[in-house]
Amino acid sequence: MSVSMKTSSASVTCARGNDGRGGLLPRLWRGWREGGRGRAAVNRSTRDIWWRMAWRNLWRNRRRTALTASALSFGFVAAVLMMGFMNGMMEEMVSNGTEVVTGQIQIHAERYRPERSIHDTMGGREGLDVSALVAAAAAQEGVAGVAPRLYGGGLVSSGDETVGAVLMGVDPELERRVSRFASVFVEGRMPGPGEVAVGAALAGKIGVAVGDEAVLVAPAADGSTGNDLFTVSGIYRLGLGGFDDSYALLELGTLQDFLAMSQGRIHEVAISVDRVRDADPVAESVAGAVAGLSPDLVTEPWSVFLGQLYFVVSLASAMNSIVAFIIFGMAVFGVANTMLLATFERRREFAVARALGTSGGALGRIVVYEGLLLGVVALAAGAALAFPLLAHVHANPIDLSFFIGTYSFMGSAIRPLLTVEYSFVEPLVSAVALLGTGIVSALLPAWRVARLPPADVLADR
Amino acid sequence: MNEHAVRTEDLWKIYPQDPRPVEAVRGVDLVVAPGEFVVMAGPSGSGKTTVLNLLGGLTRPTRGKVWIEGREISALPDKALAQVRLSRIGFVFQSYNLLPVLTALENAEFTLLLQGVSPAERRRRVRRLFRQIGLEGIEDRRPPKLSGGQQQRVAVARAVLGEPALVLADEPTANLDSATADALLDVMEQLNRDNGTTFVFSTHDPRVMERASRLIRLVDGRVAEETVSGDAA
Numbered sequence: 001m002s003v004s005m006k007t008s009s010a011s012v013t014c015a016r017g018n019d020g021r022g023g024l025l026p027r028l029w030r031g032w033r034e035g036g037r038g039r040a041a042v043n044r045s046t047r048d049i050w051w052r053m054a055w056r057n058l059w060r061n062r063r064r065t066a067l068t069a070s071a072l073s074f075g076f077v078a079a080v081l082m083m084g085f086m087n088g089m090m091e092e093m094v095s096n097g098t099e100v101v102t103g104q105i106q107i108h109a110e111r112y113r114p115e116r117s118i119h120d121t122m123g124g125r126e127g128l129d130v131s132a133l134v135a136a137a138a139a140q141e142g143v144a145g146v147a148p149r150l151y152g153g154g155l156v157s158s159g160d161e162t163v164g165a166v167l168m169g170v171d172p173e174l175e176r177r178v179s180r181f182a183s184v185f186v187e188g189r190m191p192g193p194g195e196v197a198v199g200a201a202l203a204g205k206i207g208v209a210v211g212d213e214a215v216l217v218a219p220a221a222d223g224s225t226g227n228d229l230f231t232v233s234g235i236y237r238l239g240l241g242g243f244d245d246s247y248a249l250l251e252l253g254t255l256q257d258f259l260a261m262s263q264g265r266i267h268e269v270a271i272s273v274d275r276v277r278d279a280d281p282v283a284e285s286v287a288g289a290v291a292g293l294s295p296d297l298v299t300e301p302w303s304v305f306l307g308q309l310y311f312v313v314s315l316a317s318a319m320n321s322i323v324a325f326i327i328f329g330m331a332v333f334g335v336a337n338t339m340l341l342a343t344f345e346r347r348r349e350f351a352v353a354r355a356l357g358t359s360g361g362a363l364g365r366i367v368v369y370e371g372l373l374l375g376v377v378a379l380a381a382g383a384a385l386a387f388p389l390l391a392h393v394h395a396n397p398i399d400l401s402f403f404i405g406t407y408s409f410m411g412s413a414i415r416p417l418l419t420v421e422y423s424f425v426e427p428l429v430s431a432v433a434l435l436g437t438g439i440v441s442a443l444l445p446a447w448r449v450a451r452l453p454p455a456d457v458l459a460d461r
Numbered sequence: 462m463n464e465h466a467v468r469t470e471d472l473w474k475i476y477p478q479d480p481r482p483v484e485a486v487r488g489v490d491l492v493v494a495p496g497e498f499v500v501m502a503g504p505s506g507s508g509k510t511t512v513l514n515l516l517g518g519l520t521r522p523t524r525g526k527v528w529i530e531g532r533e534i535s536a537l538p539d540k541a542l543a544q545v546r547l548s549r550i551g552f553v554f555q556s557y558n559l560l561p562v563l564t565a566l567e568n569a570e571f572t573l574l575l576q577g578v579s580p581a582e583r584r585r586r587v588r589r590l591f592r593q594i595g596l597e598g599i600e601d602r603r604p605p606k607l608s609g610g611q612q613q614r615v616a617v618a619r620a621v622l623g624e625p626a627l628v629l630a631d632e633p634t635a636n637l638d639s640a641t642a643d644a645l646l647d648v649m650e651q652l653n654r655d656n657g658t659t660f661v662f663s664t665h666d667p668r669v670m671e672r673a674s675r676l677i678r679l680v681d682g683r684v685a686e687e688t689v690s691g692d693a694a
Binding site: 045052053056057060308345348352353354355356357358359361393454455456458459 | 509514517518519520539540543544546547548550552554556560561562566570571574575577619
């Protein structure tokens with residue numbers, strides 16, 4: 001601390017002491033506090049000058065700074081956009097993978113999966129209060145639809161043709177809010193009592209049309225064999241092979257009767273959520289809400305019951321991070337090279353500052369500040385470009401149907417649309433990565449500057 | 462008060478070079494008293510700048526020792542050496558060497574800032590000295606907007622404002638015309654006279670030599686001759 005400051009503090013204290021105000025301790029306290037203020041002001045001005053020098057140095061060669069910042073900005077835009085596209089594609093995959101049939105959350109009896117035995121209904125063989133279960137789940141925040149389901153395996157025949165099929169009992173009204181069955185009928189409608197709706201491929205195999213009759217045969221829960229005649233109410237086409245050629249939909253009560261089950265017996269409750277990314281927390285709250293209805297209920301989000309899809313999404317997320325790392329990693333070398341050049345050009349100035357008594361650490365700090373400020377400038381420019389672009393592509397997905405058609409991947413129909421989904425996380429991570437890039441790029445130049453031999457540099461050796 | 466502002470003992474500086482090492486300074490013994498206005502003269506390559514660098518702790522001697530106000534600095538670690546330069550030594554370079562991103566005022570107060578002097582006190586001291594050496598009105602200009610003489614005066618201000626024991630000036634008039642050089646030397650003489658600041662110059666400018674209280678002639682890295690004021694010319 002400077003002598004002059006101590007002197008100044010002492011003189012203030014002395015002046016007050018002469019006024020006769022306050023004893024020794026208050027005077028010491030005032031002196032210390034004023035000294036502290038002085039120290040803070042000095043530290044602040046030293047810090048300020050390093051920042052000021054870094055900022056001004058940055059703009060000494062505007063073209064170079066603009067080019068370097070552009071490279072970083074481009075990296076930021078590329079990273080944010082690339083992650084947005086990947087997120088968009090994954091969200092599309094997850095949405096399609098879960099909105100078509102499964103929903104984003106499912107409730108089963110604990111033992112139902114993976115065997116899917118007809119006997120493993122919720123609440124055991126007694127069943128449970130399905131309405132209460134549906135109501136409890138539907139009451140949770142974030143839940144968009146709740147649909148109870150019952151499954152059986154059997155044969156569907158018409159004329160001489162017979163095929164094996166999964167019989168799926170649904171509540172047509174509730175099902176509309178969870179799956180796409182109701183919206184993909186190419187002919188007819190969802191089944192009512194005594195009716196069956198079949199997939200287009202299955203209908204083709206057994207040669208039925210709407211209004212025709214089909215015979216269903218299936219082992220019932222009581223050991224008997226259900227055997228009955230049903231009218232085809234409609235033919236749907238989901239676009240997913242497994243459902244179009246081997247699923248037959250019946251009204252829930254009808255299938256319960258057919259399989260000799262009481263009205264309280266169901267295998268599954270499928271739940272759709274308002275936002276797919278909220279499936280996990282919503283599943284938790286649903287699990288809590290329905291736990292009291294039966295002790296054997298298991299509530300799972302799609303990431304559990306569609307494990308493969310979740311794996312692909314996680315893989316994509318990891319790839320996002322790797323690609324972002326590569327983008328910024330490449331930027332580090334480019335920026336470090338530019339900064340090495342910039343600091344080399346100014347080595348004489350650094351040597352002078354060193355000769356005047358500036359520590360190597362302080363000089364290194366100036367260079368690191370330059371890197372950080374370069375990052376901030378690049379971030380501002382990148383954000384100004386990236387966010388409107390993200391919002392635009394989010395609202396107006398890029399149509400790639402010119403190049404490719406709709407395709408199916410892991411049971412999910414993917415539209416040829418390049419859309420972006422974004423949250424605050426990716427831009428935030430990219431921003432931190434960009435600023436980190438600026439700092440990391442400056443470390444080597446800073447280290448070299450801190451070790452400059454002033455006499456040799458001043459003598460141009 | 463210390464008896465010597467600066468003292469050296471058997472000072473050597475040898476630069477390793479092919480085909481054989483260069484002996485830039487060869488056994489210089491030097492004593493400078495506080496308040497002296499010493500000039501080291503000699504032809505190019507005589508070792509003047511190297512001796513100044515050794516006195517200022519900018520480079521380390523190959524052999525020998527340097528004391529500043531009685532403190533031996535040749536073996537100090539880098540950080541401590543930087544602290545000595547900051548608090549006890551001022552530098553004036555041949556090519557001004559102001560920091561181009563700082564204004565004249567910021568350049569002048571740079572050392573004070575590093576010394577931890579409060580902003581108000583810094584400004585007060587700078588403005589007073591600027592008035593004294595005719596730099597009023599150029600405080601906010603950056604070096605490229607200053608004439609050579611103004612830049613060198615700012616450099617002198619920067620060197621002396623920290624109240625060093627010793628100011629080392631390496632060819633300070635080399636890039637200045639006669640009138641400007643004389644004005645600058647007037648300023649330095651005034652600071653030497655009024656504040657008792659010790660100056661050690663390296664130069665081959667006769668105008669500087671004329672003003673020396675002691676002239677030391679270096680030849681091939683050795684002290685060849687010493688002349689006390691009055692006999693200098």
